[in-house]
Amino acid sequence: MTPSELMQYLLFSAMLFVLGLFGALTRRNTVIVLLSIELMLNAANINLVALSRFLPGGAENARLPHPSLAGDFSATLGQTVALFTIAVAAAEVAVGLAALIAFYRLKASPNVDEMDSLKR
Amino acid sequence: MPSLYWYNYLVVVLFIALGIGLPIVAFALSRLLRPKHAYAEKTTTYESGAEPIGTSWVRFKVKYYLYALLFLVFDVETLFLYPWAVAFDRVGTFALLEMVIFLAILAFGLFYAWRKDVLEWK
C-alpha cells in the first residue's frame, strides 16, 4: 500500500466518521442515531485496519513490550483491536435498543426530541 | 500454476451457468407440458392458503427484538473464537484456559437468559 492509497482510506474513514457524527447529532429517530453511532465506530475500524496494513508494527518499526509477541502479531494488531471495537459496538447497541424498547412502552415514540419530561 | 488457477474459475463459471440455466429449463418445460385452463382462483397469490388481511406493514411483537438482541450479543462473541482457533497451535495451553473462562462466562449468560424466561415464547 502506498502513502497515497493510505490517504484514501484515512479520508474515507474521516468522511464516514463525520457523516456518523452529523447523523448522531441531527436525526430524530433513535434507531437512526444508533446506526450513525455504528458508522462512527466503523470509521475507527477502517482506520485501524488500514493503518496496520500500511504500517505493520507501527509508523516506525515493531516496538512491542515483549519481543516474544513480535512477528506476525504486530502486523495484525489493528485487526485485533478492531475485533474488540466490533464487540463493544454490539453490546452498546444492544443496551441502546433495550432502553429504546423500555422507553417506547411508556411513551410510544422513538423520537429523540420527545424525550423532554426531565426539566429542572 | 496458471492452468489450475483458471480451472478454479471455470468451476465457478460452470456453477453460475447451471444456477441460471436450471430454473430456466424447469420453467420452460413446465410451461410446455402443463394444461392451460385459467379461472379466477388460479390467479390468486395463495391458491390453497389463507387470504392475506391488511398490508404487510404491521407492528411486530416486541419479543422479536429481545431475540434479536440476544442473538446479536452471542453472535458477535464468536468473533473472538476465530482468531483463537486460527492461532491455536501457537498460543498454547494458557490461551486454551483463557478461552474456557471466556466461554464459561458466556455460557452463564445464556443460562441466565434461559432461567429468566427470555427464551420462552409467550
Next chain:
Amino acid sequence: MNAIWLPEVIVLAGAIGTLAFGLAARRSKAMSDLAMTLALITVVVALLPTVGLIGTVEEGFAGAFRIDGLTLAFHLLILIGTGLVLLIARDGRSDGVPPQYLAEYAALLLFAALGGMLIAAAADLLLLFLGLELLSISSYVLVGLKKTHLGSTEAAMKYVLTGATATAVFAFGMSYAIGLTGTTDVYQIGQTMADAGFMARYGRLLFVAFFFLIVGAFYKLASVPFYMWAPDVYQGAPTAVTAFLATVSKASGMALVVRLFLGSFAWVAWEAQPNVIKNFWSESTPYIAALSALSMIVGNVLALKARDVKRMFAYSSVAHAGYLIIPLAAVNPMMIDQIVFYLLAYLLANVGIFAVIDQVGRDRGSYDLSAFSGLYHRAPLVAWALLLFFLSLAGIPLTMGFFGKLNILLGAVWGGHFVLAGLLVVTSVISYVYYFAVLKQVFMRPGTTERPLAFSFGTATVIALAVLGTLLGSLFPGEVMRTMQQAFDAVQMFGIYQGRL
C-alpha cells in the same frame, strides 16, 4: 509474583455470584434481598487484597495490567465508593426499582466498579477502552433500572445515545494512536512518539487522536462542554445510582484521564522547527485550562437556578470536574496527590449527601428543595452531618474539602496558572449560594411536618462513615496527605522513564 489481579477477580466472581444467587432466589422475596448483602461482602473481601497490595509495583499480562500507587489509590476510592453506594441502594430499594431486579442492581453496580478498577489498572489503551465500556454499559442499564418510570428510562436513553457517541469518538482517536504508533501500550505510545522525527511526520494526526481521546474521557468526567447529559441523567436515575455516577464513575474517568494524559502524551517533546522544541504538555494545557475554567463557571452558575436537588448536584459535579482538572493543566510535582485527596473529600461528602437525599426523597416523594424544609427538627443529628458535608463540598476553611481545594490552589499557583487559581476561589464563593440554599431549607424553614424522620440502618451507616472520614480529613489533613503519599507513591506511575518498573 503476587496475585495482582486478585481484587478484580474477586469483584468479577462476586458479580456473577450475585446474579446466580438472584436466579436461585427469585421465587422468594426475603432471599433476593440478600443479593445486595452478598455484593457488599464482595466489596469488603476485595478491599483486603487491595490493601495487601499497597506498595507493590508490578505488571502482568504482557504489560497491559499494571499495579502501582495510582492504581491502588483509585482501586480504594472505587471500592469504598461502591461499598457506600451499595449500602444506600440496599435500603433505597423501594425507590422505584422493581423488586425482582435487586440482584441485577447489585451485580451491575459490581460490574461497573470492575470497569472502573480495570481503567485504573490498565496500562494498555485497549484495556482502558474495554474498562471504560464495561463501566459505561453497566451505568446505562443502572440508570434505566426503574423500567416503569418515564424519567428513568428517558435518562437511560439519553445516557446511551450521548455516551455511545462519546465512545465512538474515543474509539476513533484510539484508532489513530494505535495505528500510528503500532502498539497499544500507553507508555510505549509515549516512547514511540518521543522518537526523533516522529512528531514532525505524524504530529497533526496525533493531535487529532489526543483531542478525540480527551473528548471521550472528559465525557465521563462530565466537564464542559460534555456535561449536557449530567442533569437529566442524575435526575432520572435511582438516587443510589446518581451517587455512583457522581463519585465512582467520576473517579474512574479521572483515572482514565490521568493514565492517558500523563502516561502517553504529556511529556512528549519534539523539534517543531530547527532549534524550536515544543512539548505536548505546554501545547495542550491552554485547552485543558480553558475546559477547567468553563466547567467551574458553567457548573456553578447553572446550579444556582436548579430547584431539583439531584439536578443541582449534577451541575455541582460539573463544577467539581473543573476543580479536578486544574492539576492537569497546572502540572506540578504533587498533581496526582492533589487529585486523589480532592476526590476522596468529594466522594465522602457526596455519598453522605446522597444518602440523606435518598432517605428524604423516599419520605417526601419529591426531590425538590422544599422537601428538605424543617429537616433539622425532624432529624437533628443528620442535619448536622449534612452541614458538615456541605461545608466540605463548598470548601469552607478547616474542612476536608477546603484542604483539598487549598492543595489544588497551591499547585495551580506553583504551575503558574493564576487565572485558574483565582477562578477556583471565585466560583467556590458562588457555590456557597446554592449549597446554603439547601442548608437554609434544612435549618431555617419550618417544614410541613414535624414527624421525626427515621433513618434506616444502611443509610445511617453511610452517613456515619462519611462523617468519620470527613472529620478525619478535616482534623488531620497533613497526616492523611502524608500517609497517602507514602502508600500510593505517584512517581511509581512514571517508573517507565527509569526502565519501566
